Amino acid sequence: MSTSPEFFASCPKGIESLLAEELAGFGADSVRETVAGCYFSGALAVAYQACLWSRLANRILLMVAHFPAGDRDVIYAGIQTVDWDDHIDPGKTLAVTFTGSSPEIRNTHFGALLVKDAVVDQLIARTGKRPSIATKSPDLRIHVRLHKGKVQVGIDLSGDSLHMRGYRQDVGKAPLKENLASAILYRAGWRELAREGASLVDPMCGSGTFLLEGAMIAADIAPGLLRARFGFDRWPGHIPSVWRDAMGDARERRQAGLDNMKNVFLGYEADQWIVRQGLANAQRAGLSKRIRIEQAELANLHQVDCPEGLVVVNPPYGERLGDEASLVYLYQNLGEKFRTTFKGWQGAVFTGNPGLGRCMGIRSRKQYTLYNGALECKLLMFANEEQWFAGYDARDKETANKTSVQSAPLTAGATxxxxxxxxxxxxxxxxxxxxxxxxxRLYDADMPEYAVAIDLYGDKVHVQEYKAPASIDEAKATERLQDVMSALPEVLSISPKDIALKSRAKQSGKKQYERQADKNEFFEVKEGSGRFLVNLHDYLDTGLFLDHRPLRLRIAREAAEKRFLNLFCYTGATTVHAALGGARSTTSVDLSKTYLDWARKNLSLNGFSDRHQLEQADCMRWLTDAKGQYDLIYIDPPTFSNSKRMTDVFDVQRDHVELLRLAMKRLAHGGTLYFSNNYRRFKLDESLMDEFEVKDITGETLDKDFERNRRIHQCWKIQHRL
Incomplete structure (x- = not known):
């Protein structure tokens, strides 16, 4: 064999230049980039270095033949030009991997069989022994590529793909391959930052791949040290003494690197099970004392106790949450964390949906195209400094967007x-x-002749006109509504376009859920520590029942470490408050997909992941089939519902006893159920007071803005008797 054979290192598409630089560092000669890999030459020791030290390669192949492709006989003959008894001992096992096709070789399975026959036939003729075929852990794996009329034949020196370091056994959803994670860290400048003692933080770390690869880079740990075997172990050309020297040097470098490493590695993950996986991975890598992974949602990440450095994250970009619209708000929340918690840090976001990256509100200073399998992705690089924040050079928005309202003189009624x-x-x-x-709520029919409710949502106004009694002349009612609409812009200093008007006539049947308009104008408002999406035009209600504000905030205060259930959850506002309050888990049930989608967006807006369970179901039927136990339950049903998805009509007065009995079966002893509804003539069945501890807390759940309308809702606190 030549003293300077040719090799090929394969890698994920998009990182070929990084791999070429890495191979040159191992002493490789004549490095040449191609799609998804690099050719190089050098002594066998260089190939060993690549197998042991490459953080980027998938496989290292020893190239043993190149020849023009033809029909099956040509390829068969070409394979037999290799002296296979130099590469496999008689009676050992082999496997063939074949890629590519031609008019003569139309599928990879046929190509692999053809190569196998050529190898086996030669070995039988020369040694009288037939090698066995083993798809798993063969003594020799042959890689053959048919591309553009040429055939390339290589011996796999790697064994399993080199991205499999050996520390990762259990993984979470959508795991990032280790070599792609290292490539992202290289592009993000982590090698230089690590030498300066910088910290590495991943706020959505999954099973910890970025942290582990980052720590191995910082500590100069060879990624192949943990691997049980390589493809060259049973290859006749293997030189054990050269390999032992390489391993000894790697072990010395590892110890020295760990002794000198001062960096902090910190990750956060919402799912406790995946946190345990990450900690187990760190344990197997021998880095459990260097890496911290804590259970926390992005929403709860307000400060980090470590020096500045690099924050790197691979957020979901389609499949994990399922709804791209909800991901918009998750990325907005991520951008807010970059601008606040990680201000002054370097940032890197790896995403398969660059449009979502634009939702972060920070201009990326550089972008790289990388491939996660076949999916084209972008690595977005950020400098988390004010000059990169969206709107930094703009004038003050409040001043720039302020509209001068030129209104006609008010009538006497409007005045x-x-x-x-x-x-x-x-x-x-x-x-x-x-x-x-x-x-x-600013106004609620305080003057009977002006029968409207006026709610403020930040700098926008929602007006609901109550249906006038039959005794009121329609023309007069219209005139009074015009007085209201003309007075609002002047009093509130807003533009008429920021006022939404609806008629609050009594709804029946399906109309209470029907779309009222199709503007699709959502905007964000704040309540307590939560953020919520509101739509003033498209539905009868806005997405946030203002009268339930005190109860939502109460649930937030009581939710810590509790299993929370929200029935008839609407847009999930109470679920968000429970999650912000530290609920151990949340389950939200509603029959409307529209409202559940809205709830997912609200959760994402606040930085919560898909571990918060949303169930589309009839709540009565769901409770009948449910098995779990909950420590805190919230029920705010409609007065009446006959959705086409329901098998029965729901009537809160008629059905509340069955509803509450079913729900109390799901309430753990010592837990609390809050039951509320807005039916003014509702009477709680007295039998419930005999079965459970029931307390009317309506007065405790009404704020100052509803003190004139104290029948807006009724609310009870229900617990099991001791």
Whole structure:
């Protein structure tokens, strides 16, 4: 064999230049890049270095033949030009991997059989012994590639793909291959940062691949040290003494690197089971004392206790949450963490959906195209500094977007209404500011002749017109509504386009859920520590029931470490508060896919992952079939529902006893169930008070903005008797 044979190192597409640089560092000669790999030459010791030290390669092949492709006889003859008894001992096992096709060789299985026959026939003729075929752990694996009329034949020196380091046994969803993770870290400048003692943080770390690869880079640990075997172990050309020297040097470098490493490696993951996987991976890699992985949602990550460095993340980009619309808000939340918690750090986001990356509100300073399997992805590089934040050079938005409202003189009725509205605004705005409340009811038919409810959602207004009694002239009712609409822009200093008007006539049947418009204008509001999407136009309700604000905040205070169940969950606002309050798990049930999608978006907006369970089901039927136990349950059913997906009509007065009995079977002893509804004539069945501890807490769940309308809802706290 030549003293300077030719080799081929395969790698994920997009990192060929990094691999070429790495191979040159091992002493490789004549390095030549091609798609998904590099050719190189050198002594066998160089190939050993690549097998042991390459963080980027998939396989290292010793090239043993190149010849023009033809029909099956030509390929058969070409394979037999190799002296196979130099590469496999008689009676050993082999496997063939064949890629590519031609008009004569139309499928890879046929190509592999042809190569196998050529090898076996030669060995039988020369030695009288037939090698066995073993697809798993063969003594010799042959790789043959048929491409553009040429055949290349290689001996696999790697064994299993080199991305399989040996530390990862159990993985979470959508795991990132180790060599791709290292390539991302290389592109992100981690090698240089690591030498400076920087920290590496992954806020959505899964089973810890970025952290483990980052620590191995920083500590100068050869990624092949943990592997049980390589493809050259039973190859006759193997030189054990050269390999032993390479392994001894790698072990010395590992110990020295660990002794000198000062970096911090910190990861966060929402799923406790995956946290355990990550910690087990670190244990197998011998890095359990160097890597910290904590159970936490992105939403709960407000500060990190370590020096600045690189924050790197591979967030979901389609399949893990399923709904791309919800991912928009997850990426927005991630961008907020970059701008606040990680301000001043270097940032890297690897995504298969670059459009989502644009939702982060930071301009990427550089982008790289990499491939996760066949999927084209982008590595977005960020400098988390103000000059890169979206809108940094813009004028103050509040001033730039402020609209000058030129209104006609108010009528006498409009002036009277405006005076009342100013009085309410003076009182309520002070209260709202003290309580840090952004959305509240400003007016609720305070003057009977002006029968509207007016709610503020930040700098937008939602007006609901109550249906006038039959005794009121329709023209008069219309005139009064015009007075209201003309007074609002003047009193609130807003543009008319920021006012949404709806008629709050009594709804029946399916109409209560039907779409009212199709503007699809969602915007974000704040409540407590939560953020929520509101739509003022498209549905009868906005997505946030303002009267339930105190109860939602109460649940947030009580949710820590509890299993939370939200029935008739609507847009999931209460679920978000429970999650923000530290709930151990949440389950939300609703019959409407529209509202469940909205709930997923609200969860994503607050940085919560898909471990929060959303169930599309009839709540009564779901409770009948449910098996789990919950420590905290919230039920806020509609007054009446006859959705086409239901087998029965739901009537809260008629059905609440069965509903609550079913729910109490799911309530753990010592737990709490909150039951609320908005049916003004509702009466709680007295039999429930004999079975359970029941307390009317309606007064505790009404804020100042609903004190004039204390029948807006009723609420009970229900527990098992001791």
């Amino acid at each position: 009277m209404f405006a005076n009342r509205l100013r009085k309410n605004l003076k009182q309520m705005s002070k209260w709202a500011k003290r309580q840090d409340i952004q959305c509240y």
